[in-house]
Amino acid sequence: MTALDESTSSYTGKRLPVLFVHGLHDRDDNLKRSEQWGRIPDWMRAHGSDVWFGNEDAFGSVDGNAAELLKSLQVILEQTGEERIHIIAHSKGGLDALNLACLPEARGHIASLVMLATMIHGMRLCTVLAHDPLVLPHVVAPIVNRHGRKIGDVNPDSLGLLRATTTKACEAFLRENPPIPEIEYRSLAFALEEGDKRKFDIRALLIGLFDGENDGIAPLRSTKYGNWMVLHAAKGSNFCHADSCDFSKRDVPLTAPDKTVYPNLLYLLSAVIDELDEIAEMKFGGKRAV
Numbered sequence: 001m002t003a004l005d006e007s008t009s010s011y012t013g014k015r016l017p018v019l020f021v022h023g024l025h026d027r028d029d030n031l032k033r034s035e036q037w038g039r040i041p042d043w044m045r046a047h048g049s050d051v052w053f054g055n056e057d058a059f060g061s062v063d064g065n066a067a068e069l070l071k072s073l074q075v076i077l078e079q080t081g082e083e084r085i086h087i088i089a090h091s092k093g094g095l096d097a098l099n100l101a102c103l104p105e106a107r108g109h110i111a112s113l114v115m116l117a118t119m120i121h122g123m124r125l126c127t128v129l130a131h132d133p134l135v136l137p138h139v140v141a142p143i144v145n146r147h148g149r150k151i152g153d154v155n156p157d158s159l160g161l162l163r164a165t166t167t168k169a170c171e172a173f174l175r176e177n178p179p180i181p182e183i184e185y186r187s188l189a190f191a192l193e194e195g196d197k198r199k200f201d202i203r204a205l206l207i208g209l210f211d212g213e214n215d216g217i218a219p220l221r222s223t224k225y226g227n228w229m230v231l232h233a234a235k236g237s238n239f240c241h242a243d244s245c246d247f248s249k250r251d252v253p254l255t256a257p258d259k260t261v262y263p264n265l266l267y268l269l270s271a272v273i274d275e276l277d278e279i280a281e282m283k284f285g286g287k288r289a290v
Contacts, residue, residue, distance in 0.1 A: 023091030028053040038246030059148035061160035066099035084111040090245040094118025112184040117218040117244040122170030124210040185226025193235040217241035
């Protein structure tokens with residue numbers, strides 16, 4: 001495990017709060033504590049960031065979770081006195097955050113949105129599953145929703161969640177909600193080198209039949225949005241979807257398109273947030289949101 005090293009951040013200006021938005025099946029403990037992000041929160045705190053968590057439902061629909069995220073956003077703004085925040089979202093949490101950004105009450109309060117392995121354009125496999133008229137809506141969804149309530153969900157809606165991740169639903173949302181100019185968007189996807197084992201896992205193979213190359217969950221083709229970057233994991237790492245939020249706390253070198261090699265996800269996110277803080281300072285300075 002890489003030790004925290006504050007010297008990895010070169011940014012010396014004002015930092016905005018960072019809101020972390022988890023993906024499917026994950027849960028935060030509250031707005032200030034979560035076990036879903038591995039070493040990232042402590043790493044970001046060591047670099048001067050005020051870290052918060054969305055505390056939305058594990059199996060909530062994108063609309064329902066966006067409403068919950070709005071409540072979290074309002075608490076952060078009130079308690080910090082800031083006008084804007086950065087958001088780092090993982091997997092389906094990126095869809096929740098995109099929906100949050102479109103709410104009128106959130107306008108002017110989001111400086112950037114970083115999406116890690118988010119299926120922004122939906123999944124063809126979800127499209128196929130969503131057409132099931134019997135088993136999923138009447139058997140699977142009620143079971144999943146009951147589980148969601150047991151772990152703390154307020155409004156679990158697994159069927160609505162599935163339908164929102166179909167290609168049709170995602171493309172319709174993107175047509176109706178173009179990128180907001182004041183928000184800096186980053187979409188980070190993760191790929192394995194040819195021959196690594198993850199490419200041959202059953203789940204990756206199944207998703208691959210419908211959606212092509214993937215990290216075990218998120219299809220690469222579906223992650224393209226805004227400033228898009230595909231990072232290649234070191235050969236032999238068997239990088240997986242959970243590694244893209246550091247849940248497994250593994251040091252996997254990542255190579256960017258410009259051939260920059262980051263020792264692990266922590267260094268990558270430090271560089272991204274450094275850049276986004278600089279952009280926010282240049283764009284907004286001391287100006288208030290409108």
